[in-house]
Amino acid sequence: MKVLVLGSGVIGVTSAWYLAEAGHEVTVIDRQPGPALETSFANAGEVSPGYSSPWAGPGVPVKAVKWLLMKYGPLIIRPALDPHMWSWVFKMLRNCTAERYAVNKSRMVPIAEYSRDVLKALRASTNIAYDDRAKGTLQLFRKQYQLDGIGGDVEVLKQYGVPFNVLDQDGCIAAEPGLGAVREKFVGGLQLPGDETGDCQMFTTRLAEIATAAGVKFEYGVTVKAINTDKGRVTGVSTSAGEKTADTYVMAMGSYSPVWMRKLGQPIPVYPIKGYSITVPIVNAKAAPESTVMDETYKIAITRLGDRIRVGGTAAIAGYDLSLQQGRREALEHSVGDLFPGAGDLGAATFWTGLRPMTPDGPPIIGASKYSNLYLNTGHGTLGWTMACGSGRVLSDIISGRKPDVDASALSVSRYN
Structure with a gap:
C-alpha cells in the first residue's frame, strides 16, 4: 500500500518508520528543510510515561x-x-473533574507505557x-x-x-x-x-536517516496547499511540488492538523x-x-x-x-x-x-477519520516524545488491519462524538 504521511516531526517520522516496517511504500512530506524542526526541535527531552497525566484535573x-x-x-x-481558543478552553474546563481525570489518565498511561517499551525495542x-x-x-x-x-x-x-x-x-x-x-x-x-530522557530532534533526524535507508522517501520544503476529497475518500494532496497521491494518508501535522481538518469538514479539538x-x-x-x-x-x-x-x-x-x-x-x-x-x-x-x-481531555487522537483512507496521529500535547513510538506503531497496526498490542479504541476521534 502507498502511504503519504503529512508532517516530519517525531510523530510523522515514527509513523513512517512503523508503516515501512509493516511493508508499506511510504512517503513523508514537510514544509521545513528537514525533520523535527518545529515542535519536536527543542522540547524538554523527557520520555515520561510515569508523568503522563491530563492537564485538566480537579482543582486546576x-x-x-x-x-x-x-x-x-x-x-x-x-x-x-478566536472561537477555537475559547471552545477549547471550555472543553478543557469541562474535563476538570475527578471522574473525567481518572478516565482520561486511564487512556494516557497505557499508550505512554507501551511507547516506552516500543522505543526500547527500536533502540x-x-x-x-x-x-x-x-x-x-x-x-x-x-x-x-x-x-x-x-x-x-x-x-x-x-x-x-x-x-x-x-x-x-x-x-x-x-x-x-x-x-x-x-x-x-x-x-x-x-x-x-x-x-x-533524550534529544527528540536528534532521535527524529537519525530515525529519518534509518527509514530512508529502509526505503522511506522524505520530501522536504514541500508545502501543502489543499487536500482533495471525493465520495468520502482523499484523492490527493496539492502541494508546492505538485499533486501527491497515495492509497492512504496520515495527518501528523501537529498543531496545524486541526486547521486542515476544519477545511475537510471534520473539526478536531486540538489547539x-x-x-x-x-x-x-x-x-x-x-x-x-x-x-x-x-x-x-x-x-x-x-x-x-x-x-x-x-x-x-x-x-x-x-x-x-x-x-x-x-x-x-x-x-x-x-x-x-x-x-x-x-x-x-x-x-x-x-x-x-x-x-x-x-486536546482538551489529554489523550492524543490516533486512528481513522471520517474519510475512509485518512488517518490521524496528532494531539499529543506535551507528551509527543513520550508517546511517539507507541503511537506510530499503533497507527501502523490499524492501517495494516492488525490488532494493536494496546487497546487504542478510546484514542480515536470518535470519543468526541
Whole structure:
C-alpha cells in the first residue's frame, strides 16, 4: 500500500518508520528543510510515561488563577477573538473533574507505557543513539503541601503498576547529587525510575536517516496547499511540488492538523499550547542534573542531554504566535539557576519556542477519520516524545488491519462524538 504521511516531526517520522516496517511504500512530506524542526526541535527531552497525566484535573481552575498571578508562573493566557481558543478552553474546563481525570489518565498511561517499551525495542534493533539516558524523572517539591498532596497520583501509579519512590531530601540528593548545594530549597520528591530522557530532534533526524535507508522517501520544503476529497475518500494532496497521491494518508501535522481538518469538514479539538525552552551548555558536570528534574512549583523540566541542559516549560494559550518573550526565558533561567547553580553557562544558552498540539481531555487522537483512507496521529500535547513510538506503531497496526498490542479504541476521534 502507498502511504503519504503529512508532517516530519517525531510523530510523522515514527509513523513512517512503523508503516515501512509493516511493508508499506511510504512517503513523508514537510514544509521545513528537514525533520523535527518545529515542535519536536527543542522540547524538554523527557520520555515520561510515569508523568503522563491530563492537564485538566480537579482543582486546576483554582490553580490556574494562582499561576497567572505568579512572577514565574507556568500559565499565560493571551485572550483573542478566536472561537477555537475559547471552545477549547471550555472543553478543557469541562474535563476538570475527578471522574473525567481518572478516565482520561486511564487512556494516557497505557499508550505512554507501551511507547516506552516500543522505543526500547527500536533502540535494540537499530542501535539508534540520541543523548539518551534511562535514569528516571524526579518530581521535586519545594513546599510541604505539594509533597503531602501526591496521594492521588501515587494511587494511580500503583493501579497501573508504574514503579515510583517517594523521597525525602536525602533521597532526592542521592538521585540527583547536584541538588546537594540547595537542599534548603525543597522538601522531597516523587521519583519515577522507569522514565527516560533524550534529544527528540536528534532521535527524529537519525530515525529519518534509518527509514530512508529502509526505503522511506522524505520530501522536504514541500508545502501543502489543499487536500482533495471525493465520495468520502482523499484523492490527493496539492502541494508546492505538485499533486501527491497515495492509497492512504496520515495527518501528523501537529498543531496545524486541526486547521486542515476544519477545511475537510471534520473539526478536531486540538489547539496549540505554546511552550518555551533554553538549551544550556554544561560548565560543571558535577553540579548538573543526571536525568530530568521537574520543578513542580513552576512546572519546568530540567533535563540532562549529553553536555547540555534542556530547560522547558510554560503553557501559553496564545494561538499560533511564535514570538520569543524575554519573561519566559527569565522564568526558565530562574528555575535551573536556583536548583543547579553554576552547572551551566546561562549567558550562552539558546532560546526556543514551539507549539504543542493539545486536546482538551489529554489523550492524543490516533486512528481513522471520517474519510475512509485518512488517518490521524496528532494531539499529543506535551507528551509527543513520550508517546511517539507507541503511537506510530499503533497507527501502523490499524492501517495494516492488525490488532494493536494496546487497546487504542478510546484514542480515536470518535470519543468526541
